[in-house]
Amino acid sequence: MTNRIITDEKAELILDGKTYHLPVIMGTEGEKAIDIKSLRAQTGYITMDSGFMNTGACCSSITFLDGEEGVLSYRGYGIEELAENCTFVEVSYLLDNGCLPSQEQLSNFSQMLGKYAMIHEDMIRFFDGFPPNSPPMAILSSMVNSLCSFYPDMLDNPLENIDKMAARLLSKVRTIAAFSYKKSMGQPLVYPRHDLSYCANFLNMMFDSPVKPYEVDDTVVKALNKLLILHGDHEQNCSTSTVRVVGSARVNLYASISAGINALWGPLHGGANQAVMEMLDKIHMEGGNFKKYIERAKDPNDPFRLVGFGHRVYKTHDPRARIIKKACEDVLNALNVKDPLLDIARELEAVALSDEYFIERNLYPNVDFYSGIIYRAIGIPTNMFTVMFALGRLPGWIAHWKEMWDDPDWRISRPRQIYVGHKRRPFVPIERRTGCV
Ligand SMILES: CC(C)(COP(=O)(O)OP(=O)(O)OC[C@H]1O[C@@H](n2cnc3c(N)ncnc32)[C@H](O)[C@@H]1OP(=O)(O)O)[C@@H](O)C(=O)NCCC(=O)NCCS
Incomplete structure (x- = not known):
């Protein structure tokens, strides 16, 4: 392997x-x-x-x-072709099993996703315990962690049961995400349906209501598939490394993925898509003066960074950002949505890309720069953006956990350090201590 x-x-x-x-x-x-x-x-x-x-x-x-050439592939297949030709379910299968599914494998996998879509009714009561306005990522990680209590049966032989556990996670996380949104809106929950595809089902659970039935729109389903595929995996990023590090202590899949969700939450990682929208919104509210933000980003005495720009590995265009930018324009046109934030994003990108500061440091728009505009156009609220990222990254986390678990070179992750504290010194009894000054 x-x-x-x-x-x-x-x-x-x-x-x-x-x-x-x-x-x-x-x-x-x-x-x-x-x-x-x-x-x-x-x-x-x-x-x-x-x-x-x-x-x-x-x-x-x-x-x-x-990162130098701006190339990304999953299991040997170029991200551009996968995003153009596949559904998220196919790509999840590819990431977790190593090959693209045959028609029969795909339909078996889809059936499994349908079968596992519900969450235990007792888990639904958890939502009531969270205060209003709880961060959706906090809810998501808690719920995913609690899956080990509800479904402990397969934990002892994880590799034998990994396909079922993976399908369970992929399907249930989608339900948990949609339910947490419904709860936050004070609306009745919409249960998963067997007749809808993975993405259509998610959208229906999010937006259907007794007073306004949701009509699944193909453009929206296609856009969502594309976004989730592009987020599917990105090798040893912060959240994936977290899943591997936690799993290396032989921690079960659900708990390891819950840890990955928490790592993804950070504004320097998955939280960036929400931060981009908040930045673009602020610029819009202030009359569209984005140049002020570019100047702030360049000021060494200002901690502000242009969110959605820069990447640890890409030193050229992020290939996912190119696809998302195009998808963003297509979706807004197809849905006939005019979003002033898209105009601001385009201008900001053009100015930053011709600025010496950004050129010298190889700072290009990353995957988060345009994704939020698509999510907004399809009705996903800003505070759910990072949850959407988690939904997309799930098959990648599962694939890495599985690979790590099965790796003959596996060792518990345990970095070393160089100690720079006090040298060994005599103990001081409490009556003679001066305390910390
Ligand atoms: C993604 C990110 C954390 C990568 O960080 P990193 O690999 O550690 O890169 P560094 O922090 O070493 O940055 C290198 C230089 O570029 C600058 N830089 C990096 N990203 C920047 C940004 N978004 N805006 C302004 N300057 C930036 C740094 O200040 C540093 O400048 P210096 O050499 O003068 O000190 C960083 O680019 C960032 O904070 N981006 C914004 C958040 C974001 O969009 N995250 C989503 C990632 S997918």
């Missing part, structure tokens, strides 16, 4: 006058890494890399990403 090539190359390291030879490994797309596993045992040194800017934590066969 984790097909790395051990090359003939060796990295030469000279420390304290002694030469060490470290193995070099290579991936299927030619990426190379120096294997430092034995470094400390051989030399007494560790490596230092805060934020894991240059540290590989595993070999993975799920997603390939080339």
Whole structure:
């Protein structure tokens, strides 16, 4: 599964006058890494890399990403083709099983998603315990964590039952997300239907009401499929690494994914899509003067950052952002929606991309820059944007958890550190302490 090539190359390291030879490994797309596993045992040194800017934590066969060239593929298939030709359910199957499903496999998988769509009626009472205006991400992570209590049966043999657990999660998280929205609106819950596709079902659970039946619109279903596919996986990002780190302690799938949801919540990660809309809205309310925000983003004394710009890995256009920008224009045209925030976003992008500050630092719009405008056009409220990201990222988290669990090189994740605190000192009894000053 984790097909790395051990090359003939060796990295030469000279420390304290002694030469060490470290193995070099290579991936299927030619990426190379120096294997430092034995470094400390051989030399007494560790490596230092805060934020894991240059540290590989595993070999993975799920997603390939080339940040210099702006390339992204899932299981070897280009993201552009998947977004154009597949549904989210097909891509979820691909991510979690390694191959595109046949017609029969797809229909079995869809049936499983239909079968698992309900949540236990007792879980529905949880929603009542959250105060009004609770952050939807807090509700989502709590609910997903509690799935282990409601469905403990498969936890002992996770790899044997992974397909069922994955289908259960993919289906139930969609229901939990829609129910949490209905609860926040004070509206009656709309249960999942067996006759609707994955995305149509979600939209129906969100927007159908006894006084205004929802009519499923193909344009909206297509746009949602595309957005979820584009969020499906992005190799070792913060939330996925969290799922792997938590799972590495042999924590069950539901609890590991709940941890990933919490990591995704951060405004520097999945929370950015909401933050982008709030920024664009603020610019709009202030009369559209986005240049002030560009100046603020460039000011080294101002902590403000242009949200939706920049990426740890992409140093060129994020390929997902290109697809989303086009989809955004298509959806707004098809639905005949005029959104002033789209005009502001376009102008802001054009000015930032020709500004020296952004050029020098390779800062381009990322996946979150335009996605919120589509969500808004299809009626998803801003505080649900990060929940939508979680729904899309779910198959990726599941695939990584499964790969990590099955990896022959698996070890519990446990980084090292360089201690910089006090040297060992004598203990002071309480009557002689001066306290912290
Ligand atoms: C995504 C992000 C966290 C990546 O951070 P990172 O890889 O650690 O990059 P750094 O913070 O080292 O940034 C490198 C330089 O670009 C600047 N920079 C990065 N993103 C910036 C932004 N959005 N606006 C203004 N300046 C930015 C930094 O200030 C830094 O400048 P310096 O070299 O003068 O100090 C960062 O680009 C960011 O905060 N973007 C906005 C939030 C966002 O859209 N997140 C969603 C990601 S999909």
